[in-house]
Amino acid sequence: MSVTIKIDHALKKFGENTVIQDLSLSVREGEFFTLLGSSGCGKTTLLRMIAGFNTIEGGDFYFNEKRINDMPPHKRKIGMVFQNYAIFPHMDTFGNVAFGLKEQHVKEPELSRRVNEILDTVQISELRDRMPKNMSGGQQQRIALARAIVIEPDVLLMDEPLSNLDAKLRVEMRTAIKRIQNACKITTIYVTHDQEEALAISDRIAVMKKGEIQQVGTPMEIYQHPSNLFVATFIGQSSLLDATAVRSAGETAVKLFDGSVMRIPGMREDVPEEEVLKLCVRPNEFRFDSAGIEATVFERVFFGDAIRYTLTLNNGQNIEMKQDIHLPMAQVGEAVHVAFNVDVVNVFRASDEVSVMKDVIHA
Amino acid sequence: MKKRRLDGWALITGLCFLFFLFFFLYPISRTLLNSIYDFTTGTFTLASFQKFFTKRYYTNTIWNSLKVTSLATLSTTFFGTTLAYLARTVKIKGKRVLDIVMLISVLSPPFIGAYSWIVLLGRAGVITNIINSLFGIQFQGIYGFSGILLVFTIKLSPLVYLYVSGALKNLDNSLNEAAESMGCTRIRKIFRIILPLILPTMLASALLVFMRALADFGTPMLIGEGYRTLPVLIYNSFVGEVTQDYSFASAISVIIVAFTTVIFLLQKYISGRVSIEMNAMNPLEPKKAMGVSNVLTHAYAYLFIILELLPIIVVAYNSFQNTQGTMFVEGFSLNSYIKAFSTMGSSIANTYLYSIIALAIILVIGILVSYSTIRRPSALTAILDTIIMFPYIIPGSVLGISMLLAFNHPPLTISGTAIIIIVAYVVRRLPYTIRSSSAILRQISTSVEEASQSLGASPTSTFGKVTVPMMISGVLPGALMSWMSIISELSASIMLYVGSTKTMTIAIYTEVIRGNYGVASALSTILICSTVLVLMIFFKLTGRTEIEL
Ligand SMILES: Nc1ncnc2c1ncn2[C@@H]1O[C@H](COP(=O)(O)OP(=O)(O)O)[C@@H](O)[C@H]1O
Numbered sequence: 082m083s084v085t086i087k088i089d090h091a092l093k094k095f096g097e098n099t100v101i102q103d104l105s106l107s108v109r110e111g112e113f114f115t116l117l118g119s120s121g122c123g124k125t126t127l128l129r130m131i132a133g134f135n136t137i138e139g140g141d142f143y144f145n146e147k148r149i150n151d152m153p154p155h156k157r158k159i160g161m162v163f164q165n166y167a168i169f170p171h172m173d174t175f176g177n178v179a180f181g182l183k184e185q186h187v188k189e190p191e192l193s194r195r196v197n198e199i200l201d202t203v204q205i206s207e208l209r210d211r212m213p214k215n216m217s218g219g220q221q222q223r224i225a226l227a228r229a230i231v232i233e234p235d236v237l238l239m240d241e242p243l244s245n246l247d248a249k250l251r252v253e254m255r256t257a258i259k260r261i262q263n264a265c266k267i268t269t270i271y272v273t274h275d276q277e278e279a280l281a282i283s284d285r286i287a288v289m290k291k292g293e294i295q296q297v298g299t300p301m302e303i304y305q306h307p308s309n310l311f312v313a314t315f316i317g318q319s320s321l322l323d324a325t326a327v328r329s330a331g332e333t334a335v336k337l338f339d340g341s342v343m344r345i346p347g348m349r350e351d352v353p354e355e356e357v358l359k360l361c362v363r364p365n366e367f368r369f370d371s372a373g374i375e376a377t378v379f380e381r382v383f384f385g386d387a388i389r390y391t392l393t394l395n396n397g398q399n400i401e402m403k404q405d406i407h408l409p410m411a412q413v414g415e416a417v418h419v420a421f422n423v424d425v426v427n428v429f430r431a432s433d434e435v436s437v438m439k440d441v442i443h444a
Numbered sequence: 445m446k447k448r449r450l451d452g453w454a455l456i457t458g459l460c461f462l463f464f465l466f467f468f469l470y471p472i473s474r475t476l477l478n479s480i481y482d483f484t485t486g487t488f489t490l491a492s493f494q495k496f497f498t499k500r501y502y503t504n505t506i507w508n509s510l511k512v513t514s515l516a517t518l519s520t521t522f523f524g525t526t527l528a529y530l531a532r533t534v535k536i537k538g539k540r541v542l543d544i545v546m547l548i549s550v551l552s553p554p555f556i557g558a559y560s561w562i563v564l565l566g567r568a569g570v571i572t573n574i575i576n577s578l579f580g581i582q583f584q585g586i587y588g589f590s591g592i593l594l595v596f597t598i599k600l601s602p603l604v605y606l607y608v609s610g611a612l613k614n615l616d617n618s619l620n621e622a623a624e625s626m627g628c629t630r631i632r633k634i635f636r637i638i639l640p641l642i643l644p645t646m647l648a649s650a651l652l653v654f655m656r657a658l659a660d661f662g663t664p665m666l667i668g669e670g671y672r673t674l675p676v677l678i679y680n681s682f683v684g685e686v687t688q689d690y691s692f693a694s695a696i697s698v699i700i701v702a703f704t705t706v707i708f709l710l711q712k713y714i715s716g717r718v719s720i721e722m723n724a725m726n727p728l729e730p731k732k733a734m735g736v737s738n739v740l741t742h743a744y745a746y747l748f749i750i751l752e753l754l755p756i757i758v759v760a761y762n763s764f765q766n767t768q769g770t771m772f773v774e775g776f777s778l779n780s781y782i783k784a785f786s787t788m789g790s791s792i793a794n795t796y797l798y799s800i801i802a803l804a805i806i807l808v809i810g811i812l813v814s815y816s817t818i819r820r821p822s823a824l825t826a827i828l829d830t831i832i833m834f835p836y837i838i839p840g841s842v843l844g845i846s847m848l849l850a851f852n853h854p855p856l857t858i859s860g861t862a863i864i865i866i867v868a869y870v871v872r873r874l875p876y877t878i879r880s881s882s883a884i885l886r887q888i889s890t891s892v893e894e895a896s897q898s899l900g901a902s903p904t905s906t907f908g909k910v911t912v913p914m915m916i917s918g919v920l921p922g923a924l925m926s927w928m929s930i931i932s933e934l935s936a937s938i939m940l941y942v943g944s945t946k947t948m949t950i951a952i953y954t955e956v957i958r959g960n961y962g963v964a965s966a967l968s969t970i971l972i973c974s975t976v977l978v979l980m981i982f983f984k985l986t987g988r989t990e991i992e993l
């Protein structure tokens with residue numbers, strides 16, 4: 082049975098150090114929900130509050146309607162996957178996976194049937210009777226995953242489960258995790274600092290910074306409509322251009338640092354004139370265009386399917402641009418002109434870094 | 445729920461605390477008090493100290509003890525360290541034999557050395573006779589200061605060897621190579637890189653040697669003759685043939701403990717300042733040496749193998765010799781063994797029974813205490829963690845008389861029972877077990893225990909099914925060490941035994957004193973064989989080739 086998770090005004094302190102001030106959040110039933118943020122922002126702390134391994138200094142935590150603040154971890158019906166796998170070294174694969182079922186007094190033959198089934202699902206049936214000692218990280222992580230899922234928990238909690246794996250395995254495992262979660266539909270909270278991983282795997286993402294949630298949304302919403310500058314620069318790459326709000330032909334427009342004026346279709350009309358703004362452009366939205374801004378090619382890096390340019394603008398600022406290799410190329414040192422797709426640009430107030438776009442759902 | 449969980453562990457911590465308070469702190473403080481307080485008249489008095497410090501006969505023992513202990517510490521540290529360094533850097537044929545011989549030597553009963561060296565180098569010793577007939581001199585054999593120093597050096601060098609060898613194993617050769625690449629010569633490299641890195645270990649093992657040598661009572665008793673050391677004085681004034689002066693024995697105990705405390709604090713201070721974490725990715729590789737240095741290195745190593753093995757060989761040889769009264773006579777037989785089993789059978793049984801019970805208690809308390817101090821730290825566990833180390837600085841004989849004086853009357857009269865001996869074993873070995881299990885527990889990531897809880901196991905069930913099984917493999921080597929040192933414990937149990945609770949070490953000691961060398965040798969051989977057997981089983985079962993002390 083899956084549950085909804087609701088957190089109201091959570092407060093976490095370690096001694097005098099407040100790590101989470103006032104955090105509220107709700108996770109839907111069966112949802113794959115990701116906490117995304119840079120290291121030290123309090124993701125693990127929050128996850129361990131949900132699991133019951135951290136004390137809760139304030140606020141309420143609910144699984145469905147049940148308040149769980151005072152429930153010990155082993156009664157919360159959670160499954161947890163740890164960054165360092167936390168495999169029981171004194172048990173073989175079967176013993177590890179059967180551990181939770183034995184705690185639930187599941188008897189043979191059901192015990193073996195369920196263990197074998199889940200080992201099949203995570204594709205490590207051949208490791209069934211082996212000790213974990215010399216297994217690879219990927220194999221250990223599959224055991225950890227199987228062990229957490231086999232007990233059919235109400236909530237599955239994962240703390241950076243892939244961060245100790247090498248890049249290729251990471252991609253492979255995240256696909257496996259997503260597939261398995263889709264199949265068993267357990268409400269899942271997944272912690273990661275890797276934005277690419279979060280985008281690829283999540284139903285919804287909460288972007289965190291210093292113990293606060295910046296934005297909650299689907300990967301698409303967060304990527305396309307970041308609610309503030311932090312989210313915009315944390316998710317994907319962006320270049321920032323200085324600008325100010327102006328009125329042009331009775332409509333709100335922006336004037337770039339070089340004096341060029343353009344209309345941004347998605348921007349709100351109520352932005353006051355003279356407001357200092359930042360335009361946020363993704364690298365692949367730039368293109369060479371003789372009517373564009375003047376720039377000089379500073380660096381050029383070949384990426385196989387694309388070429389990445391670092392361009393220096395007239396005001397000394399650098400921007401990043403990504404081009405398909407089939408398009409005409411520029412040389413390092415060459416003077417170029419670049420334009421960008423105004424339909425997908427995000428605009429932020431410089432003062433509080435909040436988005437002034439129409440489509441943004443604020444947290 | 446948090447409260448209830450804490451309460452269970454607080455209770456366990458509290459119980460361990462009480463155990464320790466009652467069976468260690470209480471008797472020791474009583475003894476300390478005894479030295480300045482007359483229980484019969486109820487007055488404070490410094491008479492015992494006065495008696496001690498005004499007679500040269502007594503003050504000399506301090507000087508004697510310090511002289512022989514300090515020199516033994518220096519020589520063992522020198523020999524042990526140089527041998528360990530050579531064995532780690534130069535390829536020695538039979539290095540494994542060297543390691544095992546060193547280990548067995550450390551674990552063999554302390555006074556076997558004294559006995560054997562009398563047989564070899566005493567007044568009528570085998571080697572003494574050879575020397576005297578060879579050179580036509582009247583060498584009287586080694587007794588007194590030189591005898592004790594020799595026995596201590598041979599007996600305790602392996603201790604330093606094993607510790608330093610362990611530290612060198614964790615020394616990363618890249619550091620060496622880095623030093624060499626910066627133009628450091630071989631000798632300079634030893635002093636600038638290697639020595640500083642292994643200094644904490646050297647100090648720690650030097651401390652151990654000092655404590656053991658200072659507290660050793662069997663060796664000076666047997667080979668010291670007129671050279672009286674502090675433990676001998678305690679024993680004599682305590683079980684004295686002439687008079688028994690408890691408050692005097694207490695005063696000497698205070699003096700010894702004062703010394704051990706100072707040394708302990710000094711060592712802690714120094715190693716606290718120089719402590720270094722090491723973990724070798726690229727350990728030192730023994731290299732083949734050439735020419736003279738190769739020969740010298742091998743000679744040095746083999747000399748130690750011989751010196752360490754000789755006492756054991758002597759004892760084993762004697763055990764099969766026929767005896768007549770106190771003399772060895774022609775021919776070999778199992779007579780000494782038959783006699784040992786028929787007259788000392790109960791002491792053999794006692795040894796194994798007591799040591800196994802003590803070991804079980806040590807393991808249970810050790811695991812519980814280390815778990816609560818590391819996973820459930822509180823003010824109480826912090827105190828417990830500190831005081832549980834006190835037995836380090838309490839010599840066995842002091843512990844022995846303290847326990848006897850505290851428990852030979854109500855409320856708890858256990859003197860003369862097996863309980864008091866077992867408790868003494870437990871108290872003496874507990875610090876080591878707690879140390880090692882704490883170290884192991886620190887290496888076990890808490891997330892494994894959390895994983896167990898997340899899978900529905902309660903904290904108690906997690907402790908039993910996950911934590912303890914994970915700790916056991918790490919605690920086991922230490923437990924074996926403890927068992928082996930318990931079966932050769934003498935200095936505390938000799939104060940506590942009565943006829944029916946005699947153990948093998950006590951039997952060996954009393955038989956040697958009575959001149960029944962055959963029986964003593966047979967018992968010693970049984971003891972050594974037990975140690976060797978257990979070691980072999982350990983190596984076989986774990987597939988290890990080395991054991992951490
Ligand atoms: N047990 C603890 N005691 C004290 N401070 C802690 C503890 N755990 C985490 N913190 C602090 O809380 C902050 C958030 O840590 P954490 O939740 O681990 O971050 P993240 O998982 O996002 O990298 C950090 O500043 C960290 O130092």
Ligand SMILES: [Mg+2]
Pocket residue numbers: 121124125126241
């Ligand atoms: Mg973390």
